[in-house]
Amino acid sequence: MGERPAGLTFSRHGYPLAALPPESDARPLDGLLARAREGDLSAFEALVAATREQVYGLALRMMGTDADAAEVLQETYLSAYQGLSAYRGEAAFSSWVYRIAANHCLMRLRHRKVRAAAEDALAEPEYTPRGSLAGMPAEAWGRSAEDDALDAELRMAIQRATDALPEAHREVFLLKDVEGLSYEDIAGMLGDSVPAIKSRLHRARLSLREAIDRFYNEKGLQPGGQDGI
Amino acid sequence: MKTCKDSIDVLLQYLDGELPAEDAAALESHLGCCTPCVEFLRTYRATTHLCKRALAQKMPESVTASLDAFLKERLGK
Ligand SMILES: [Zn+2]
Numbered sequence: 666m667g668e669r670p671a672g673l674t675f676s677r678h679g680y681p682l683a684a685l686p687p688e689s690d691a692r693p694l695d696g697l698l699a700r701a702r703e704g705d706l707s708a709f710e711a712l713v714a715a716t717r718e719q720v721y722g723l724a725l726r727m728m729g730t731d732a733d734a735a736e737v738l739q740e741t742y743l744s745a746y747q748g749l750s751a752y753r754g755e756a757a758f759s760s761w762v763y764r765i766a767a768n769h770c771l772m773r774l775r776h777r778k779v780r781a782a783a784e785d786a787l788a789e790p791e792y793t794p795r796g797s798l799a800g801m802p803a804e805a806w807g808r809s810a811e812d813d814a815l816d817a818e819l820r821m822a823i824q825r826a827t828d829a830l831p832e833a834h835r836e837v838f839l840l841k842d843v844e845g846l847s848y849e850d851i852a853g854m855l856g857d858s859v860p861a862i863k864s865r866l867h868r869a870r871l872s873l874r875e876a877i878d879r880f881y882n883e884k885g886l887q888p889g890g891q892d893g894i
Numbered sequence: 895m896k897t898c899k900d901s902i903d904v905l906l907q908y909l910d911g912e913l914p915a916e917d918a919a920a921l922e923s924h925l926g927c928c929t930p931c932v933e934f935l936r937t938y939r940a941t942t943h944l945c946k947r948a949l950a951q952k953m954p955e956s957v958t959a960s961l962d963a964f965l966k967e968r969l970g971k
Binding site: 706709710713717718721722725726731734735738739742743746790792795796797798800801802806815819820823824827838839842843863866867870871873874877878 | 897898899900902905906907910928929930931933934936937938940941942944945946947948949950951952953954957958960961964965968969
């Protein structure tokens with residue numbers, strides 16, 4: 666059998682539906698993308714439908730209000746549609762559109778007068794003068810990490826702690842740990858070096874870890890707050 | 895001998911697999927004899943996991959509707 670002619674390679678073979686690997690490997694949206702690039706509006710709408718929940722989540726976490734998130738969502742898909750012909754398909758559609766959304770958020774945040782980001786808002790672990798950890802983490806940690814339902818109070822404590830991070834640390838934490846973008850993408854978007862991004866990420870994680878630990882400790886001190894052993 | 899602070903300073907690189915072998919070995923030998931650091935590492939990793947879940951968001955239906963309307967209008971149909 667001869668080679669398949671170039672340019673006609675988007676047959677739907679290849680991915681047994683029951684065992685779809687993550688999109689970064691399988692890229693199940695590629696077929697829709699090919700049609701959208703040829704001007705098929707319904708294919709583009711299907712791409713939107715497949716990715717909008719995730720994009721909205723990113724926008725809301727980054728921007729903080731529904732109204733801003735909804736506007737970012739619109740701008741993102743308008744940019745994506747306009748950029749379809751220039752997009753060469755090196756990344757999966759979902760990653761590409763995710764980066765567009767992150768860029769729109771960052772542009773808006775730059776224009777917004779973000780409150781001066783005090784570095785001392787970052788909590789750090791406590792050490793003895795000899796550099797040893799001063800305390801043990803609260804005991805409750807082990808339980809909830811894998812729990813199905815996340816305690817509503819803990820959810821709120823984490824949201825507050827994230828909001829309280831200095832903006833430069835908050836952005837990096839959200840983009841890397843929550844949205845899953847690569848260090849290289851984030852460094853490119855923010856115009857910083859990868860080591861600078863990693864250093865901010867580490868400090869953000871430490872600060873959030875302290876906040877969660879404090880939450881568990883305080884909860885453990887309340888009567889009835891501890892489940893007992 | 896590594897201190898707890900030395901160990902915690904390099905946790906991100908360690909978890910990313912980017913710590914030079916010698917430093918990783920020194921960190922692991924500290925972890926081998928320091929329970930607080932073992933617990934710290936565990937909770938450091940759990941932080942990302944917990945935050946991701948705590949910050950999950952649902953998209954309201956009104957947003958879906960207004961996005962659809964916006965795209966219909968702007969992309970011409
Ligand atoms: Zn230690």
